[in-house]
Amino acid sequence: LIFGVCIVGFHHAEGPQVEYWIGPDGDKSDIWPFLPFQSLPDGSHAQEESFSYFTLLYDETQKLAPTSSVGFDPADPHSDVVTLFGMACNRQMKSSELKQRTSDVTRSTVQKSVVVISRKPIFGVIKEKLMVVTRAYFMQGDFNDRDIIKSLYENLAITLKPSTNTKIPKIENRLLSSSLNESDLYIGLSLRDLIYRFQVKALVLFKALLLEKRILFYGTNTEVLCTTQMSLISLIPNLVKNLGDCASPLLNKSESRLYRPTSVKTSDRSSLLQFMGLPLQIFSQGGIFSPYVSLQQSEDLSNSQYYVIGTTNSLFMAQKKQLSDIFVNLNTNRIEIFDSSLATALTLTTADKQWMERIKQSVVSTWNENDPTRDLVYYGSDDYIRGQFEDYLLGLLASVKYDSFLSKHGNPPPVGLTLKEINGNPIHTFGNSWVAYWKQSHNYRLFDTYTDTELFDIVEPRHV
Known part of the structure; x- marks a missing residue:
């Protein structure tokens, strides 16, 4: 689940750059040119601590990143491009507070990010550990001592796996299994x-x-x-x-x-x-x-x-x-x-x-x-x-199908075909012009294709 952990620092002459990388597939510090900029967001220097979440592309077969969001052929049998999820915790400190000051530190403050890259958007699960480790890394006053970063990777790699170990929290035990809960991804x-x-x-x-x-x-x-x-x-x-x-x-x-x-x-x-x-x-x-x-x-x-x-x-x-x-x-x-x-x-x-x-x-x-x-x-x-929004969405989906059903059978349809408990066509309660817009979308076409034409028999077509 954990693809890698890295450190991104701000170099006075070269800008943000990856300074350290640890992961199961070797050093990947150079394959994403935008990763340093995603990890040290514009304006983050104005905050003592901040977090950024972002997405990355990775080719599992080639073990490289595409050159851009469209820099690959999805039909190529020799590639397998997937989405990865990055979370960065960035902090800064005064250079004068460093116990070990290196020659590349030329400014009054030092800014760095500790970044975790995962295969699922488990930002809330990762955040607490990432925050604690980043703070401890800064408190050391020696950025060349990266043992704590290595420990973070090892801890995440071990705990975020399915296991029979009852001492591992259930939430972490679920993350790679098919029983991954929605609620696990809503933390934070x-x-x-x-x-x-x-x-x-x-x-x-x-x-x-x-x-x-x-x-x-x-x-x-x-x-x-x-x-x-x-x-x-x-x-x-x-x-x-x-x-x-x-x-x-x-x-x-x-x-x-x-x-x-x-x-x-x-x-x-x-x-x-x-x-x-x-x-x-x-x-x-x-x-x-x-x-x-x-x-x-x-x-x-x-x-x-x-x-x-x-x-x-x-x-x-x-x-x-x-x-x-x-x-x-x-x-x-x-x-x-x-x-x-x-x-x-x-x-x-x-x-x-x-x-x-x-x-x-x-x-x-x-x-x-x-x-x-x-x-x-x-x-x-x-x-x-x-729960309220889920009910709203289910009612919308049922109403759209019911609207199509009514249109197919005439307006008004023959007696006996309409739902007795529904007065008229509920689609207008969601907005006719909005529904017309939605029907132009790709996600609507997939919904319409892969759902039953009469799913309103299962969920009542109505506004909440």
């Missing part, structure tokens, strides 16, 4: 913070995600930047668990594993979600997801039809209209939509607003500024919010 995320920041408009971001548009997040706090995006995409059940294609617009391996279920066990949540076409294949083809991207990756963005990305570089903000369809400023919690027809489609319906108002109140009424993410009760908790 906060849906409460997402709702508190954007209130009712959090639903605008959720609905925008399904439309496969260019969504650019900007903020000066790198950790908030990354966790906000992770929290958003986690609202689609099982999506975080299935991000294997998200580092390149060319990757679509997940599609080859899709099939239409012929049966469902409604008492089994995983069976129900699969029957309903979840997770939606948001990043299966044409798109990119990377919570942090550096300025050096601009060309990769131009090669992608859509993306969800984050940046701390103000140059991105200066070009927001060219680089994004939707711009999200986390410093002001403001959402900008630059296309008028898209803005119209993303205008929330009355039913949307009423439902989101209830969720907003559940968070605001239980908010504690001193401990904002703590769940004291179920009402207003992350589990509550996640």
Whole structure:
């Protein structure tokens, strides 16, 4: 599960560079030219400590990285390109506090990152250990002593494996097995913070995600930047668990594993979600997801039809209209939509607003500024919010299928074909123009192809 651990330092003449690497497949310090910039984000020098999350491409067969997000042939039988996930903890200290000062230290401060690269986005599981080790590494005052970094890699490599050892925490014991839980990947995320920041408009971001548009997040706090995006995409059940294609617009391996279920066990949540076409294949083809991207990756963005990305570089903000369809400023919690027809489609319906108002109140009424993410009760908790959005999405999927059914059999259809408990066509409660937009997306086409035409017999087609 752990691909490698490295140290990235800022060199006064050469900029960020990988200084040390440890991993099972030898030294990989030179194969990702953007890794140093992803690990030392723009503006991170203004913070004592910060975290960045990002994605990387790696060819398992060639043991190299593609030259760019489109620098490979996905049909090549001699390559096997996959997505890896990086998490960096960067800190800085005064040069005068170093016990061992080397000749390359010429500035008043020293800035470095300790980076863990994994095969799954287990950021929350890794974060605590990464933070503790990075702080201890700095407290040593001798950056040439890397034993603690080696120990971090060895500890992660051993503990993040399936094992019969009962002393290993269950969460770590699950991570490489087929029983990997969604909840393991949600550690460190906060849906409460997402709702508190954007209130009712959090639903605008959720609905925008399904439309496969260019969504650019900007903020000066790198950790908030990354966790906000992770929290958003986690609202689609099982999506975080299935991000294997998200580092390149060319990757679509997940599609080859899709099939239409012929049966469902409604008492089994995983069976129900699969029957309903979840997770939606948001990043299966044409798109990119990377919570942090550096300025050096601009060309990769131009090669992608859509993306969800984050940046701390103000140059991105200066070009927001060219680089994004939707711009999200986390410093002001403001959402900008630059296309008028898209803005119209993303205008929330009355039913949307009423439902989101209830969720907003559940968070605001239980908010504690001193401990904002703590769940004291179920009402207003992350589990509550996640459950509400899951119900919303299931109702949407059923309503879209019901709308297609009604259209197929005439409007109105013959008596006896409609659902007695449903009054009219519920699709309008989600927004007709938004649904029309969504039907143009790749993830909708896959959903429509690989789900039963009458799945509304299993889940009631209605707004929450």
